[in-house]
Every structure is written in structure tokens, then in C-alpha cells.
Amino acid sequence: MTSPPPKQLAEAYRYCPQCGTANPSPGQSPLRCPACGFTVFFGPYTAVGAVLVNDGGEVLFVRRARDPGKGKWGLPGGFVDAYETAEDALRREVTEETGLQIKHLEFLLTHPNRYCYQGVEAPVLDVFFACKVAGDNRITLDESELEHYRWQLPDPAMLANLAFESNRQAVLHWMHHGAV
Ligand SMILES: [Zn+2]
Numbered sequence: 001m002t003s004p005p006p007k008q009l010a011e012a013y014r015y016c017p018q019c020g021t022a023n024p025s026p027g028q029s030p031l032r033c034p035a036c037g038f039t040v041f042f043g044p045y046t047a048v049g050a051v052l053v054n055d056g057g058e059v060l061f062v063r064r065a066r067d068p069g070k071g072k073w074g075l076p077g078g079f080v081d082a083y084e085t086a087e088d089a090l091r092r093e094v095t096e097e098t099g100l101q102i103k104h105l106e107f108l109l110t111h112p113n114r115y116c117y118q119g120v121e122a123p124v125l126d127v128f129f130a131c132k133v134a135g136d137n138r139i140t141l142d143e144s145e146l147e148h149y150r151w152q153l154p155d156p157a158m159l160a161n162l163a164f165e166s167n168r169q170a171v172l173h174w175m176h177h178g179a180v
Contacts (some may be wrong), residue, residue: 084127099140
């Protein structure tokens with residue numbers, strides 16, 4: 001069974017969010033309201049992802065408990081809050097999702113992604129860092145988001161079973177450049 005293609009976020013804005021006038025051209029970006037002039041830009045949201053590396057050179061992979069990508073593997077991370085730095089978002093998300101504390105991080109790369117939720121797709125820019133963690137690496141998963149974790153050397157089987165291409169690119173980049 002195939003699901004219908006996702007609707008783009010700009011298509012989902014059928015009305016001006018400020019005055020309620022019908023959007024004359026859903027899907028066009030930006031939305032410019034013909035009645036009040038209110039403008040909505042549909043630029044990407046920002047998300048962060050962590051290539052967490054332990055002393056043995058293994059990477060932490062987490063299995064997703066929710067869509068998008070339910071049952072597939074990925075890297076810890078999440079969306080950046082308004083007025084938060086990417087580095088702070090990474091520290092916050094890693095601790096929320098795994099209980100781990102980041103002690104050192106290095107920028108890796110960015111990669112575009114798309115986040116599909118309830119049939120609507122939003123553009124995302126993923127920002128990846130390679131990270132070392134503090135302490136004894138004991139993990140407490142946020143079970144509402146994640147159902148399993150595994151420290152391992154990245155191999156082709158894992159790389160083929162990641163929920164997002166951006167995560168795969170981040171791990172490959174780390175393997176080839178060896179940050180952290
Ligand atoms: Zn309006």
C-alpha cells in the first residue's frame with residue numbers, strides 16, 4: 001500500500017493566518033496576503049544531529065519509536081528552538097534523548113532534509129556535529145521517541161537502514177574526515 005505524496009507546507013496554508021482571507025495561490029512561497037499584506041516565508045526549519053563517538057571509535061545509533069522513520073535507525077538530535085544556538089540545541093537534545101552529556105563537539109556538515117508529519121512536508125536544514133560524551137556513557141533513552149540504541153562501527157548494513165539520507169551523509173563524512 002502506498003500513501004499519497006505529502007503536501008508541501010506552503011500548500012497547507014489555505015488562509016492568511018493573520019486575517020483569515022483565502023490564500024489565492026496555496027503552494028506559492030512566500031504567501032502574501034492580498035488583503036492585509038501579511039507575508040509567510042517557508043524557509044527551512046533547523047535541526048541538529050550528533051555523531052556521538054565513544055573511546056572505541058563506535059558511533060551511537062538510536063532506533064526511532066515514532067514516525068517519520070519509525071523502526072529505522074538514526075542519530076540523536078532534533079529541532080532547534082527559537083533563539084537557541086545549534087550547539088545548545090545539540091546538547092539539549094542529546095541529553096533529553098539519551099541522558100548523555102556532551103563534553104566536546106566539532107562541526108561536521110549540513111544537509112537538506114524534509115520532515116513529513118501528518119501528510120504535510122516541511123523543509124529542514126540538518127546541522128551535524130561529531131561529539132564526545134562525558135562520564136561513563138550510561139544511556140537512558142527517552143522511550144517516547146526512541147526504542148533501542150546500539151554503539152557500533154558504522155557498517156553498510158546500518159548505513160542502508162537509516163531513516164534519513166542526511167544522517168547517512170553525516171556518518172560517511174565523519175568516517176572519511178575523522179573529526180573528534
Ligand atoms: Zn491577511
